[in-house]
Amino acid sequence: MIEQAKSVIRPMTIEDIEAVVKVEEDSFATPWEPAIFMNELHVNKFAHYCVCDVDGDVVGYCGSWVIGEDAQITNIAVHTSSRGQKRGEHxxxxxMDHARKLGAxxxxxxVRVSNQVAQQLYKKxxxxxxxIRKNYYTDNQEDAMVMWVKLNEKE
Incomplete structure (x- = not known):
């Protein structure tokens, strides 16, 4: 039996930005620059970012904005080497829990209309x-599906 390394979800820090950018570059055709993450961590008072840390290595991250009763996932990604291990789920x-705690x-x-794997996760x-947001993605003008959930309702 292969034992999976335990992951810890923790707040993102400045020290994590380099590793997060590597996850970005691995995951997205138009990755965010380090300066964007710096701005999110230090200027945007609505932004909340966490990382998935496995034995000291950042293998994924998630960002959200919480403004009053509404929260928006800005981005979520897991490096291809760590996918299929429920890290994105975590x-x-x-x-979602953090947004609830803040009153959302x-x-x-x-999500890209072609990204069925991510859509299945969100539906879960x-x-x-x-x-639909037409031509949302700048790399290929693919449409984005907007997905919503009420955080105070049980499935």
Missing amino acids: LLIHA LNMSLE FGFKPGG
């Missing part, structure tokens, strides 16, 4: 399709 659960009642996100946690 990040999403953490983000609703959470939304955008109660997210439902709520619309």
